Amino acid sequence: MFRKLIYLNWSAFLARLTNFQAFLVIGYIIFLLILFSNLLGSALVIVLFDHNPAVISQLPWLTSEIHQLITLIFANVLWILHFSFTSTRLLNMPENRKLLAFGYPVKKLSWHLNLMGFLHPLNLIYNFTWLVFLLIQIKHLMYVPVVLAVVLLNYAIIYSIKHRFLKVIEKRFKLIVFSALFVIFGTIQAIAIISREFEYVVAQYLPGITTLNSYLFYTPGGLLQYTATGEYSLGVASAIYGFTALLIFLIFRDHFLKTREGLLQPIQERKIYKKNQLWHFLKKWLGLHAGKFYYYVLSHSYNRLQLLTIALIPAVYIPLLLQLNNNYYSALLIPTMLAAIPVALLAMGMANMYGYENKEFLLHRQFPSSFERQLKERFLGIIVVPLLIFYLITTAEILYLPQLGSVVGIYIANTFFFACFMLVFIWSSFYYYKKADYTSFSFKHPIISQKVTFMMVFLIFGLGYAVFAPIGNLQIYRLYVMGGLILAISVYLWRNMNVLVRAFDKHILHQVWDDAGQ
C-alpha cells in the first residue's frame, strides 16, 4: 500500500510537469548531488584533518581544543542548515485526503505520509551526513545504537519545531523579523571579525576556548556531537538509548496524531475583515488590476518572509564586503548583490504571474474591459516597483560607491542585469505556470519553488561574474556588447508586451480552464 501511495504521489507530481519544470527538476537533482558531496566532504575533512601530519605542520595553532571548537561549530552549522532547508511539509494533504474516501485507513495513511516525508532526498541527505559525521568519531561500538537513535530523534525534533516555528512566524511576523535581523547580523559580524584577525583572536581567547567548548556542548549540534565523542559507560549508553527511544516514540506519535487530525479536520477558520486596509491601499496606488495582483502576492506569508530575506542579505553582507581588502571580489560581489535586489522583487511578482489568481483569469476575461489592457496594467504594475528600487540602487551606487566603476558602466551593467531577468521571468510566466497553493498546511512557495530559487541563485552569480568582474581595458567592449543586448532584449520585451494576450491564450488559458474544472 505504501508503495502505491508513493507511486500515486510521484505520478501526480510528474503529470503536472511541463518541459520547463522538468528541466528545473534536473537542475535541482544536480544541486542535491552537489549539496550531498559538499556536506559529506566537509564533515569528513573537519573530523579527520587534524589526523594529517602535513596539515598539522602547516597549522601550528591547531590544538585539540581548537579542533574541537571547529567540530562543534560545524555540528551547529549543519544543524541550522538541516533545520532551515529540510522539506518536512511534503504531505500534500488536500490530494491525499481523498484516499480516505477510497478506503485507505486513516491510521495507515497518517503513518505512510510521515514516512514519505522522512524519505524525501533532502531529509535523507542530512540524516546520512549526520550518521557519517558522528559514526566516524565514535570511540566504541556501543555508541552506534545511541548515535542512530539520536539522529532519528534529531529529525523528529526538527520536524516538530519547524511546524510550530512557521506557525509562530505567521502570527508574530514583525517581532520575528527584527529578532532575526539582529541575531543574524550580529553573528555574521562576529564571524567576520574572527576570520579577519583569526590568529590574534585565537591567541587572545585561547584560554577561554575550553570553557566555550563546554558551553557549545549544550547547543543542538553539541548535544549530537557529545553522543559520539562523550565518555560514558554501557549503563549510561543504555539509559540514553532508552530515553531517546522513548522520546522518538512520543514525538513520532505526536506527528502521527497531528497528521491524522490534519486529514480528518481540514482547517476552516473564518476571519472577518471589516476594512481590508492593504487591498484598499494597493487599489488606490496601483489600480484595480495591478493592485489586486500585489494584494494576492503580499497576502501570502511566504512572500513577506522573502521580502525580509531580500532586505537582510545585502544589509548583512555589503558592510562586510566593504571592509574586505580584496578589491576584485568586492567589485564583483557588491554590485551583483545590489543588482539582485530588484531582480528578486521582480521574481516574486513575475516568475509565475498567473499562478496566484489562476482560474480567476476566466472572470477577468469576461469583463467588459480589454483583456490586453488588463494584462498590460498588471505587467506594468509588477515591473514599476522593482524598477523604482533599481533606479534608487543604481543612483546610490553611483553616488556612494564610486569605486565600483564609471557612471555609464554601472548604469549599463545594472540595466543589462535587470533586462536579462525580465526576459527570464517573462518566459517563466508563460512556461512555468503553476496553480498557487494556499493550504494552511503548507508554506511551500507558491510562485518560486526551491528548484527555481536555486537555479536563480546560480544564474544571478553566473551573470554577476560575466557582467561585473573587473576586466581592465576590455571593459569598453563588454559595455558595447551589453548595450547591444539591452537593445535587443528591449525590442523583444516590447513586442511581447503586445502579444501578452496571445501568449496567455496559447500557454495558460487551457490550463486555467482545466484547473477551474469547467
Next chain:
Amino acid sequence: MEQAIEINALQKSYGDTPVLDNFDLSVPSGNIFGLIGPNGAGKSTLIGILTGLLDYDDGQIIIDGLPLTEENELKIKRRVASVLQPPLLFEHFTSNDFLHYICDIYEIPSEGRQPKINSLLNYLGLQEFEYAKINKLSAGSRKKLSFCAAILSKPNILFLDEPFESIDVISIGRMKTILNQLQNKGVTIIITSHILEIVENLCDDIAILHNQEIIAYLDSESRKELQKDASLSEIFESYIEIEKPQDDVLNWL
C-alpha cells in the same frame, strides 16, 4: 420574434474531438431558456464560447443583435453576465470587496452601491459572510455570491450553468423570484441544469443537446402538448435514446 442569441453552423473541437458540429440555435429575447443534455454533451463549452472564455473554430454567433467579433467583443461582454460551474470568484477578497470590484469594472456609480449590495446579500442569506474571505465560504454560498455579482452588472443576457447546485431550498426559491423579476424587465436567461424539475417549472423554451447538436427544441406550445402525457424527464430520455442496459448486468452487486 426578436432573438437574443443566434448561432449558425458553429464548429468547436478539442484537438481532433468535435464538441459542437455544425451547431445551430436561436434563443428568443426575454425567454428563460433551458439547455439540457447528458454529461459531456457540450453545454459548458457552449456557455464558455458565448461568454467569451473559449474560442471557436467556425460559424456565426450573434448576441443581443451584435455579431460576436473582435470588434464587438467588449460591447457584448458589457451586456452579458454568467454564473459558471464551479463559480468564478476572487478567492482572497471578502464578499463585499469582490462585489465592489465587480461594480468598479461595470462602472456602477459608488453612490447607492452599498445599499444595493446589502439588499442582495440579505435577500440571499449571505449577510453574515459580507466581510468573510471568499475562499472560506461553502459551495452554496459561493454560488449565491457569483449570482449576486452577475445580477449587479445589470446584463441583458444572463447565462447560468447549474445555478441551483449545492443551494438550499429557500435560496433556490428566492433565486427563482429574482429570475422572474429579471425576465419581466426583458432579460434573457439561459439555464443549464441536470435538475429537470426546476427546468420544467422555470423555463419557457427548452433545447436538448446531445451528440454535438440540438436534437429537440421544445417551445412553450409544443411542451404543453408533450407534457400532457409525460414529464420532462421522460421526454428527455425518449429523445436521448440511450441503449438501455440489460437488467441482469449488475447482478454481481
